[in-house]
Amino acid sequence: MLSGSCIYGLRAAIYVAAHTSNDSYVSIREISEKLGISFHFLTKILQRLTEGGVMKSHRGPGGGVTLARPAARISILEIVEILDGPDIFRSCILGLPGCGELQPCPLHKEWSQYRERLRSMFGRSTLSRLAGKVSEGRLRLADVPGK
Amino acid sequence: MLSGSCIYGLRAAIYVAAHTSNDSYVSIREISEKLGISFHFLTKILQRLTEGGVMKSHRGPGGGVTLARPAARISILEIVEILDGPDIFRSCILGLPGCGELQPCPLHKEWSQYRERLRSMFGRSTLSRLAGKVSEGRLRLADVPGK
DNA sequence: CCTAATTCAGATTAATCAGTCTTAAATTAA
DNA sequence: TTAATTTAAGACTGATTAATCTGAATTAGG
Ligand code: FES
Ligand code: FES
Numbered sequence: 001m002l003s004g005s006c007i008y009g010l011r012a013a014i015y016v017a018a019h020t021s022n023d024s025y026v027s028i029r030e031i032s033e034k035l036g037i038s039f040h041f042l043t044k045i046l047q048r049l050t051e052g053g054v055m056k057s058h059r060g061p062g063g064g065v066t067l068a069r070p071a072a073r074i075s076i077l078e079i080v081e082i083l084d085g086p087d088i089f090r091s092c093i094l095g096l097p098g099c100g101e102l103q104p105c106p107l108h109k110e111w112s113q114y115r116e117r118l119r120s121m122f123g124r125s126t127l128s129r130l131a132g133k134v135s136e137g138r139l140r141l142a143d144v145p146g147k
Numbered sequence: 148m149l150s151g152s153c154i155y156g157l158r159a160a161i162y163v164a165a166h167t168s169n170d171s172y173v174s175i176r177e178i179s180e181k182l183g184i185s186f187h188f189l190t191k192i193l194q195r196l197t198e199g200g201v202m203k204s205h206r207g208p209g210g211g212v213t214l215a216r217p218a219a220r221i222s223i224l225e226i227v228e229i230l231d232g233p234d235i236f237r238s239c240i241l242g243l244p245g246c247g248e249l250q251p252c253p254l255h256k257e258w259s260q261y262r263e264r265l266r267s268m269f270g271r272s273t274l275s276r277l278a279g280k281v282s283e284g285r286l287r288l289a290d291v292p293g294k
Numbered sequence: 295c296c297t298a299a300t301t302c303a304g305a306t307t308a309a310t311c312a313g314t315c316t317t318a319a320a321t322t323a324a
Numbered sequence: 325t326t327a328a329t330t331t332a333a334g335a336c337t338g339a340t341t342a343a344t345c346t347g348a349a350t351t352a353g354g
Contacts, residue, residue, distance in 0.1 A: 027329090027330070027331090028331070029329095029330080043331070043332080044332090046331090047331080047333090050331095057330095057332090058330085058331080059329085059331045059332080060329060060330055061329045061330065062330085063330050064331085065331085
């Protein structure tokens with residue numbers, strides 16, 4: 001469903017939202033260790049989120065990344081569209097070009113409906129709500145829960 | 148969402164359902180040309196569908212593949228699970244192991260709901276209904292509609 | 295029996311994605 | 325100014341998937 005990069009980016013973003021307060025920076029090294037993601041790989045993914053306007057970064061001691069906006073105004077839809085491209089919510093389930101514009105495929109009616117629901121569900125899921133769940137509840141972001 | 152092989156397999160299966168009557172065989176060459184899919188690649192995909200019990204094949208002149216059962220009793224869910232594995236409707240959206248068994252991730256509640264809806268939608272979509280749409284309506288299975 | 299048509303099987307290549315490694319640039323603090 | 329810390333950038337390797345190619349096995353028809 002989602003690419004590996006996208007999954008890592010989402011988990012990292014939720015982690016940052018849950019572990020940052022008033023614009024403090026979290027180092028990529030810490031995120032990679034806590035979530036069990038390769039450091040260098042994660043660096044590139046977070047760079048793309050920074051370019052995409054979801055995060056901002058700072059170099060040097062005490063640096064790292066943090067959210068570019070309040071977590072309540074960042075949806076996972078935005079992150080998914082940055083990392084996997086905006087077409088995953090627009091493309092044909094049978095891989096045919098021009099879904100919605102040209103002749104539909106036999107699954108178009110059902111699929112486009114479902115696709116739109118998933119999109120809006122992603123749009124409603126903000127980082128603050130997800131991070132809140134992680135902080136308060138008994139939810140996990142990594143295989144071995146390292147808090 | 149679905150792998151390339153799976154998309155090809157679905158389109159081919161719908162094509163067969165729409166172009167076969169009372170157990171006549173359709174050659175893989177014909178399917179590959181009409182749908183614009185590499186012949187040898189499609190051969191392997193249809194082999195897996197044959198092993199999976201969805202199709203049966205016959206060699207020699209006049210041979211080819213055909214559905215192993217009436218099209219009304221083959222759902223695209225079955226095809227997807229053969230070609231992409233049964234886990235795509237069971238796995239965590241954040242890629243964590245043990246979805247539904249271990250601690251849930253922050254998106255589990257929403258995701259597992261939509262996942263189940265998609266699964267049942269696929270289960271309700273039989274080859275006969277889809278092939279019917281293709282035959283009667285103005286729907287397409289290939290980029291350049293070659294009937 | 296012979297030939298053409300066809301699926302089956304395996305090896306090989308190409309492309310994409312995931313992950314690693316090395317070095318540079320920026321920043322902070324002593 | 326120097327050293328330590330951190331992200332940025334790019335080259336490189338490895339794994340998985342997609343696609344191609346070659347040849348064998350099976351079958352129908354003359
Ligand atoms: S044309 Fe296939 S889903 Fe829209
Ligand atoms: S644990 Fe993530 S979707 Fe179930």
